[in-house]
Amino acid sequence: MKTNPRRSCSWLFLLMLLSLLLGACGGGGSTSQTLHVLIGYNTTFHSQQQQWMQQISNEFQKSTGANIAWDTFSGASEEQTKIQSSIVTGSGPDVFSMGTTFVPTAQATKGFTTLTDQDWQAVGGKDRFFKPQLLMSGISPSEQIAVPWLMRPYAMVYNKELFQKAGITTPPTTWSEFIQDAQKMTNPSAGVYGTTMDPSDSYDPWKIWWTFAKQMGGNFISQDLKTAQMNSPEAVNAVKFWFDWANTYKIVDPNSLAWKASNAVQAFANGKVGMLIMVTPTVTPTLQKSTVANKYAFAPMPTVPYGMQQMPANGVPAETIVSGDSLAVADYSNVKDLAFKFINLVTDKEHQLQWTKTFGDLPVNVEAANELASKDTQTAAFVKAEQGGTPTPFTGAWAPLQISLAGVSTKLANEAATNHYDPSHIKPLLDQANQQIQGKLH
Numbered sequence: 376m377k378t379n380p381r382r383s384c385s386w387l388f389l390l391m392l393l394s395l396l397l398g399a400c401g402g403g404g405s406t407s408q409t410l411h412v413l414i415g416y417n418t419t420f421h422s423q424q425q426q427w428m429q430q431i432s433n434e435f436q437k438s439t440g441a442n443i444a445w446d447t448f449s450g451a452s453e454e455q456t457k458i459q460s461s462i463v464t465g466s467g468p469d470v471f472s473m474g475t476t477f478v479p480t481a482q483a484t485k486g487f488t489t490l491t492d493q494d495w496q497a498v499g500g501k502d503r504f505f506k507p508q509l510l511m512s513g514i515s516p517s518e519q520i521a522v523p524w525l526m527r528p529y530a531m532v533y534n535k536e537l538f539q540k541a542g543i544t545t546p547p548t549t550w551s552e553f554i555q556d557a558q559k560m561t562n563p564s565a566g567v568y569g570t571t572m573d574p575s576d577s578y579d580p581w582k583i584w585w586t587f588a589k590q591m592g593g594n595f596i597s598q599d600l601k602t603a604q605m606n607s608p609e610a611v612n613a614v615k616f617w618f619d620w621a622n623t624y625k626i627v628d629p630n631s632l633a634w635k636a637s638n639a640v641q642a643f644a645n646g647k648v649g650m651l652i653m654v655t656p657t658v659t660p661t662l663q664k665s666t667v668a669n670k671y672a673f674a675p676m677p678t679v680p681y682g683m684q685q686m687p688a689n690g691v692p693a694e695t696i697v698s699g700d701s702l703a704v705a706d707y708s709n710v711k712d713l714a715f716k717f718i719n720l721v722t723d724k725e726h727q728l729q730w731t732k733t734f735g736d737l738p739v740n741v742e743a744a745n746e747l748a749s750k751d752t753q754t755a756a757f758v759k760a761e762q763g764g765t766p767t768p769f770t771g772a773w774a775p776l777q778i779s780l781a782g783v784s785t786k787l788a789n790e791a792a793t794n795h796y797d798p799s800h801i802k803p804l805l806d807q808a809n810q811q812i813q814g815k816l817h
Contacts, residue, residue, distance in 0.1 A: 408441045410713045413457060413468035415700070416447035418637055419661060423733050435720060441713050450577040451781065455480060455774045461705065462486030469708035470717060472700050474578075475511040476773050478521045481703055482513060483771025487520040488704040488711065489513075497715035498522050499722060505739045510766050511697050521701035522718050523739035525730065527655040528761035529582070529695040531676045534560075534667060537567065537649045546650075546674035550587075550616070550681040553650070557626035560649035569626040569649045571642055572617065574788035576635040580617075581780040582696060583653055587613035589765065591680045592689035595776060596768045596816070603813040605776070606805040614787070614801050616681055621791055632792040643667065652676050655698070656757050657735035673753050675760060697764040699739065737761070772815040779808040 417424040432443045446468060448454045454477060461467030462484040473481055481487050488494070490513075495501050501509065504523045513519030533546055541559040557569025573579050585595055593609025596602070604610065620627050628647070631639065640658050643651045644665035651658075653676070662671055678692040679685060686692060702721075704714040720726060724746075727738035731747060737757055738744045748755040767773060783804045790796040 408710055408713060409444050410435070410441055410470065410710055410717055411444045411446065411468045412470045412472075412717065413446045413448065414472040415454070415474075416449045417734065418449070419640075419657075420734055427730070427733065431717075431721065431726075435717060438720075439713060439716055441710070443717070451477075451774065451777050452577065455778065459484065462707075465707045467705065469705055469710055470714050471703050471705065472524065473521070473703060475508070475521075475697055475699050475701055476767050476777065478511050478513070478701055478703070479769045480771045480774035482518075482520050486706050488706050488708075490519050490522070494715060497712075498718045503722065503740055503742075505741055505744055505761065507697050507761055507764050508699055508701075508739050511769070512701065514769055521703045522722065523699060524702045524718075524722060525700040525736040526739045526744070526761055527657065527699045527736055528757045528764060529653050529655055529676070529698060530673045530757060530760055531650055531652045532643065532654050532658060532662070532671050532673050533650045534643070534646065534648065534670060535672055536646075536667075536670045541649070546672075547677050549679035549683070550677045551679075551683070553677050554620075554624055554626065554681065557620075557649060558624060561626050563625075566628070567647050567649070568628050568631075570620060571627050571631045571634070571639045571648045571651060572620060572788075573631065573634045573636045573639040574618075574784045574791075575633055577781045578777070579636050579653055580784035581777050583617055584610065584613040584780065585696070585767070586653075586676070586693050587616055587680070589691045589693040590678055590686060592687050592691070594768070596770060596772065596812075598768075600768055600770045601816055603772075603776075603809045603816060605780070605809040605812060606802060610805060611802050614783070614805065615798050618787060618791060618796065618798070618801075622796055629792070632788045643671075646670075655735070656731075656737050656754065659735045659753075660733070673756055675756075691765060693765045695760050695764045697761070697766045699736070770816065772812050775815055776808075776812050779811050783808055 428445050435441065435443055448457050454473065458471060458481055505526055508523035508526060512521045537560045543556050543559060547553040547556050560567065560569040588594065588609040591609040591612060593607045595605045595610065597604055621632060639651060640661060642648045644662055644667055646666050662668060675694045678694060702718050704711055708714055722740055724740050724743045727740040727743040730736060731738055744758055748758045786804060787796065790800065
């Protein structure tokens, strides 16, 4: 039987057309696909971050055939805006990097993939990850949306040389001792101060105030997550105590009232600050290349409130929040398989160790974290701190709370910098912030 040449050509044309259509729809493999990833912009290690993104893109393309399109956010407000706008429009990044305290806000949008057992296996299995970090992966163990990526416990770093000159032998364990030690090291004529502040930072102030308030027995939101308590006596005292560093105790550089975290770290790196609180291991690469290299050490932050010899009965010895970054996959994504492959890649042991070496964040990968802790006592101290970390309330109102308190901090700092600061202004500002957050609680 003879074959009709025209019919054969027609079938061949149809097969080619079908192949092209399938390829355009993603059915022809991942070679034409792109994974969109949103991460925080690193102001301290910008060039290193660019190199890291290029390296990950190359490795991902080689293993999957797919490309990565990167996007970044700067600050808490932009982080929240990008999360909410993407979910509302149903378009945007496939993978979102978010701080652990932003996970409740993300989950409240109902726009992120609830991870199944199969999904967890695709990213390496739950056993790969540091267990305390999983406490902030979702509202419950069966409703988790976020995979831990980086671990960022908090502590205090101090200048051993300035300690020695001031006759200080051990780090303070109470906030009263902290103030006394800071005063001993403060020498304005030499530009040296016992500690510093960063009230213009969008992340640090609320963490500092929350720590003080928890240690005094207060909180920002009630345990049942229904009542905002950001204007409680403990919260007011927490804010007042911090600004007293500049206005009463004179232990900070007056210029620091306009500083962000990076400015405070640089001042410490220049040998001009005795103690810097609320720092993470991310400061290590900077300090090791500075004038204080090998002249600093880490210690837990004090836990006994100012003016007290011991913690009150209802106080919590909060040293660090359960902190770090997590990765969540948007429900609208049509490349979830690639999203989980990306998460698997950046959380494996090799890439976690590489990230720590470059940026300082600790691995959430258990094997990587244990390896680092076995080799370095300072890393071991941070890992231990995270094991005893205090989780923040799991509520979608927490991200707006952070932004609201950042606004309070900026206003008070501006007042202090222009000699218009009055402690009586704290309560009305917190009242206003509290009212805003109460409206978001259910």
